[in-house]
Amino acid sequence: MTNNITTAQSIGLISCHSCHLLCKRGKQAREQVCPRCGASLHDRFPNSIGRTWALVLAAIIFYIPANVLPITVVISLGKAQADTIMSGVIYFLHSGMWPIGLIIFLASVFIPMLKLIALIYLLISVQRKSRWRQRDRTVLYRIVEIIGRWSMVDIFVVTILVALVHLGGLATIHAGPGALFFGAVVVITMFAAMSFDPRLIWDVEEVEHE
Numbered sequence: 067m068t069n070n071i072t073t074a075q076s077i078g079l080i081s082c083h084s085c086h087l088l089c090k091r092g093k094q095a096r097e098q099v100c101p102r103c104g105a106s107l108h109d110r111f112p113n114s115i116g117r118t119w120a121l122v123l124a125a126i127i128f129y130i131p132a133n134v135l136p137i138t139v140v141i142s143l144g145k146a147q148a149d150t151i152m153s154g155v156i157y158f159l160h161s162g163m164w165p166i167g168l169i170i171f172l173a174s175v176f177i178p179m180l181k182l183i184a185l186i187y188l189l190i191s192v193q194r195k196s197r198w199r200q201r202d203r204t205v206l207y208r209i210v211e212i213i214g215r216w217s218m219v220d221i222f223v224v225t226i227l228v229a230l231v232h233l234g235g236l237a238t239i240h241a242g243p244g245a246l247f248f249g250a251v252v253v254i255t256m257f258a259a260m261s262f263d264p265r266l267i268w269d270v271e272e273v274e275h276e
Contacts, residue, residue: 080107111263115189121258122185128250129178136242148242151175174248177213181255184210185262192266200267207264 079088080098084105098107111117136148149157151174158167184206191203 082107083111110265110269111261114261114263114266115193117261118185118189118258121254121261122182122189125178125182125251125254125258128247128254129182132244132247132251133175135244135247137244137248139242150244151248178251178255181210181213181259185255185258188262188267192269195270197270203267204264207259207262207267211259 078090080090081088082100082103082105085100085103087100087102089100089107099105100107133151135150137151137154139148151170155167155171155175158164158170188203188207188210191198
């Protein structure tokens with residue numbers, strides 16, 4: 067049994083996506099503009115589900131080469147050694163630097179994968195009009211939105227190494243092709259989280275109360 071809930075949408079109000087001002091819904095399309103910042107007003111993000119699915123699928127495609135291709139190439143005394151994300155993690159673990167290896171694994175492998183799984187779950191649950199644990203799903207979305215940027219840790223490490231380790235003919239470090247794909251995965255998943263409208267989780271309540 068659900069409680070009657072008065073929502074902004076049910077009483078003709080729209081929240082601005084840019085400045086979050088609660089505005090009255092205009093009678094005509096040209097009136098759907100925020101009076102404070104001038105942004106266009108929408109009850110929900112336009113085509114939120116389709117855009118998020120497209121971004122998630124693109125991130126999944128890039129995720130494979132990001133983990134298979136080398137993320138760094140070390141050239142030392144004329145010899146080149148390429149390392150993927152996982153080979154770098156294994157190196158740190160075998161060297162006894164397991165905290166660094168654990169951080170890189172969590173930030174570069176586990177978190178991006180977890181974000182993709184969470185976004186897919188949210189998309190499917192919204193499309194199936196699920197009413198199961200709506201509050202928890204909203205919290206899950208907020209977590210995904212917040213932690214996304216921390217996946218850039220590995221890219222920051224590569225950037226620092228490339229800038230610092232340049233010893234002429236002795237040793238140099240170059241970013242491998244995997245770094246480009248990994249950066250794409252992080253950026254795309256951040257955009258995917260931004261394009262998903264969490265209010266869609268609660269729209270099933272609006273339908274039942276009409």
